[in-house]
Amino acid sequence: NAGVMQNPRHLVRRRGQEARLRCSPMKGHSHVYWYRQLPEEGLKFMVYLQKENIIDESGMPKERFSAEFPKEGPSILRIQQVVRGDSAAYFCASSPAGTREKLFFGSGTQLSVL
Amino acid sequence: QKEVEQNSGPLSVPEGAIASLNCTYSDRGSQSFFWYRQYSGKSPELIMSIYSNGDKEDGRFTAQLNKASQYVSLLIRDSQPSDSATYLCAVTSFTGGGADGLTFGKGTHLIIQP
Numbered sequence: 001n002a003g004v005m006q007n008p009r010h011l012v013r014r015r016g017q018e019a020r021l022r023c024s025p026m027k028g029h030s031h032v033y034w035y036r037q038l039p040e041e042g043l044k045f046m047v048y049l050q051k052e053n054i055i056d057e058s059g060m061p062k063e064r065f066s067a068e069f070p071k072e073g074p075s076i077l078r079i080q081q082v083v084r085g086d087s088a089a090y091f092c093a094s095s096p097a098g099t100r101e102k103l104f105f106g107s108g109t110q111l112s113v114l
Numbered sequence: 115q116k117e118v119e120q121n122s123g124p125l126s127v128p129e130g131a132i133a134s135l136n137c138t139y140s141d142r143g144s145q146s147f148f149w150y151r152q153y154s155g156k157s158p159e160l161i162m163s164i165y166s167n168g169d170k171e172d173g174r175f176t177a178q179l180n181k182a183s184q185y186v187s188l189l190i191r192d193s194q195p196s197d198s199a200t201y202l203c204a205v206t207s208f209t210g211g212g213a214d215g216l217t218f219g220k221g222t223h224l225i226i227q228p
Contacts, residue, residue: 042220093159103216105157
C-alpha cells in the first residue's frame, strides 16, 4: 500500500533550465496538492488538481510555473527557466475523494538551482 | 489573506515533561484544524485533527481548540526525545466556491532534552 510517491528526490538544475517534478498520489486518492517550502518558512500552497482539472492555482507564480494531472500517469509540476529563488523543497500531497482536509504528503523533491 | 501564526522556537522541554505548542489564526471562518509533525529533511505527517471547541485526546497528544479566541494548541505529555521535530499548525476553511487548501504556519521547532 504505497504512499504518495515523488521523484526525483533531489534535482539539480542550472539557471535557465527546466525542472519537472513528478507525483503519484496514494491509491484511491483523486486530489493532488503541490506545496513549496523554503528554508525556515512554512509550507506554501501552490496548486490543487484533480484528474485533468486544475481546481485552484491561486498559489502558483503567474509565470514559468505550470502543473497538470493527466488522466493517466503522475501529476507534474513544471518550472521553466529556473532561477536561484526557485530552490526549495517541493511537496506533493494527496487526499481521498470527498475531502480536501486530511493530506498525506510525499517525501518531497529538493530542487537546487545553481 | 488568511494567516496562521506560530512561535518558531526553538522550544526546549525536558524529557518526561509536557510540551505545549500554540497557534493562532486570522480567519474566523476556519473550520478544521490540524497538527503536522515534520522531522528535519522529511515530509509532514498528520498527527492530530480537531473540528469543534474543546479538547481532543489521542495517546500522549491533546489538541485544544478555542474558536472564540481563534486559538489552537497541542499538548504532548511525557515528552520523549523522539518528539523532537517541527510542529506545523494548519487551518482550512471552506467559504464556498473555491477550493481552499490548507494554510500552514511556519512551525514550532521542539527540542526534548534527555
